Amino acid sequence: MNKTIGFGVAALAVLLGxxxxxxxxxxxxxxxxxxxxxGALEAVTEPxxxxxxxxxxxxxxxxxxxxxxxxxxxxxxxxxVQQFDAKITINAHLMPNMxxxxxxxxxxxxxNVLVFPRLYQQFKDASGQFTAAEIVSNRDKLxxxxxxxxxxxxxxxxxxxxxxxxxxxxxxxxxEKAIEAAAQAEADVKRARQEYEKAKVEYGKQVAEADAQAxxxxxxxxxxxxxxxxxxxxxxxxxAARGKALRDNPQLVDLITAEKWNGVLxxxxxxxxxxxxxxxx
Numbered sequence: 001m002n003k004t005i006g007f008g009v010a011a012l013a014v015l016l017g018x019x020x021x022x023x024x025x026x027x028x029x030x031x032x033x034x035x036x037x038x039g040a041l042e043a044v045t046e047p048x049x050x051x052x053x054x055x056x057x058x059x060x061x062x063x064x065x066x067x068x069x070x071x072x073x074x075x076x077x078x079x080x081v082q083q084f085d086a087k088i089t090i091n092a093h094l095m096p097n098m099x100x101x102x103x104x105x106x107x108x109x110x111x112n113v114l115v116f117p118r119l120y121q122q123f124k125d126a127s128g129q130f131t132a133a134e135i136v137s138n139r140d141k142l143x144x145x146x147x148x149x150x151x152x153x154x155x156x157x158x159x160x161x162x163x164x165x166x167x168x169x170x171x172x173x174x175x176e177k178a179i180e181a182a183a184q185a186e187a188d189v190k191r192a193r194q195e196y197e198k199a200k201v202e203y204g205k206q207v208a209e210a211d212a213q214a215x216x217x218x219x220x221x222x223x224x225x226x227x228x229x230x231x232x233x234x235x236x237x238x239x240a241a242r243g244k245a246l247r248d249n250p251q252l253v254d255l256i257t258a259e260k261w262n263g264v265l266x267x268x269x270x271x272x273x274x275x276x277x278x279x280x281x
Contacts, residue, residue, distance in 0.1 A: 023053065024051055026050070027045055027048060030047070031047060032061070032099045035058075037057045044099050065093055066093045067093060069089070069116065072087050074088055076128075077127065078130060078132040082172070082175050085169070086168060088119060092154070092162055095159070101157070114154075119150065122153070126142060130145075133179075136179070143165065146164055
């Protein structure tokens with residue numbers, strides 16, 4: 001009898017606990033409580049302690065904080081039909097006032113139902129707008145294009161994309177070899193251009209030096225020619241002056257001879273020759 005009474009008291013306590021505490025639930029900060037009655041959306045509650053109808057209503061928590069998700073090895077094509085794989089990491093959050101809409105249309109697993117499928121499709125469409133070279137050199141622009149396309153869809157659904165990163169881009173081995181060859185060719189062209197510019201500078205220096213040397217040589221030649229001309233003119237003037245003096249003064253020869261004679265007569269003479277001497281009047 002005592003056992004029966006004890007069992008009844010325990011059952012009554014459990015029932016009382018269910019009645020008293022069962023209707024209470026708590027929604028954590030950063031979440032919203034989706035209240036459903038027999039599976040149908042009844043209300044969306046704010047964070048805090050709330051009450052629900054026992055056995056009739058149930059509560060599902062949905063985060064409105066930024067949540068991170070990734071898709072590995074998405075295989076798509078570029079504008080110039082180059083196939084490549086990429087990893088996409090996205091951060092997104094639910095708009096608090098649209099939690100009920102998302103839950104009703106896509107459920108709690110809205111990432112797999114909506115976010116990831118739309119992410120793949122929009123990434124595929126956006127990649128088709130860029131060449132392979134543009135994807136490699138400017139993946140940030142590709143990422144911003146994907147974000148803009150996603151937000152156009154997601155904002156209507158109640159989802160906001162916070163950020164998106166494109167990682168681990170890998171093209172086919174053939175294309176990677178082509179990229180390496182193109183990069184090498186570009187480097188060769190750049191080096192050749194630098195060498196050409198250097199050669200132009202060196203040639204310019206050589207031309208300038210040759211021109212300077214030619215000018216210096218020409219200047220020296222002109223100076224020497226001028227000096228020779230001046231000297232020749234001076235000598236010619238002297239000869240002309242001497243000739244004029246001789247013409248005007250015939251005795252000048254005798255005077256010069258007398259001035260240069262040392263007063264010594266020749267000691268040896270050819271038989272029959274005259275004694276060389278000047279005539280004096």
